[in-house]
Amino acid sequence: MSQRILHVIQSLERYTPADELLTLLPTLAALECQQSVLVLGRGGALAGAFAEAGVELRCLEQRWTFDPSIIGQLVMHVRRTSPEVVHTWDRLSRRYVSAAAASSRGWRFVANWSSMEPARLRIGMPMFFPRTPDRWLVESESVRESLSRQLTDSAIAVVPPAAAPATSDATRRGELLAEFGLPDDALLIGTAGQLVVPLGIKELIWAVDMVRVLHPNIRLLIAGDGPQRDHLQHFAATAAVPENICFLGDTDRWCDIVPHLDVYWQGTEVQAISPTALLTAMSAGVPVVASDTPQHREWIEDNQNGFLVGYDARADRTRITDQLLVDAELRQTIGEAARQHFHEHYMPAARAEQLADIYRQAKL
Structure with missing residues (x-):
């Protein structure tokens, strides 16, 4: 028997929870979830892909940081569509729904809580008495323990993140290098995410300039867009060798590009971004060198299926990357361990089945 599910999300930008939701929609539909998506903002780069997924999609076009009209629109939308969950x-979507649903019943409230959020939990909006979610979803056991100390009487389920696996090697490496105007012998380091300060792109630019001393043919491919892009491009042109840094923009080809990377870098600070790009790199068997943060420790076992370094430890990042570039056997061993770890823990089908069970079991 099908269930009516309303997904509420802040935006449909890449490298946000929208990536994961888009990946899960088809499998959830196959599990008899009748879905619609409500976006607080105006949409984003993934809006077209969501439309192609065949779900009802509506954007509320939030105008301010706190837009009271969103609460009223949420109330009206829920009354019109009558979701069960x-x-x-x-x-942000949790806080708006909590405020809008303060006196509402007849549907179950499931909410994500991530290690990327500030440690102090906030439920609803100011001036409202929020409704607490019926079921909280967290990405790991350590996050569950942290949240349970704040919500002693709440139901909390551990559901690991999921990401779209990298596509098969349909594009030859030579074709990819020619497309981006790169030399035939280029060594490729990649990173992806919204270009905001916590992504740590400046640190990666400094680090790749150090790698360049050892490997002059290195290239850092940066996929994504955001408010820091112009600033980062100017920084790359003045603080490093510009031809070693390639800004790819908001490309929809990340899953095609990632299998050709020699190393993937994640430079984020604590509480920074969605893990989808990192997990996709692991799915392709690409060795990952990531910042040593609580978030990354959930997905990477240091020296086993990837490497963890200090956020600003450029020398350590350079040293490990050099080892991976010169030692093909190490690169293959770490990459294969990453691929296996991804397929055991982060495949979309398993995540969708867990969600479908939670939707059925959440109590009113």
């Missing part, structure tokens, strides 16, 4: 995918 409302699932919020980020902190």
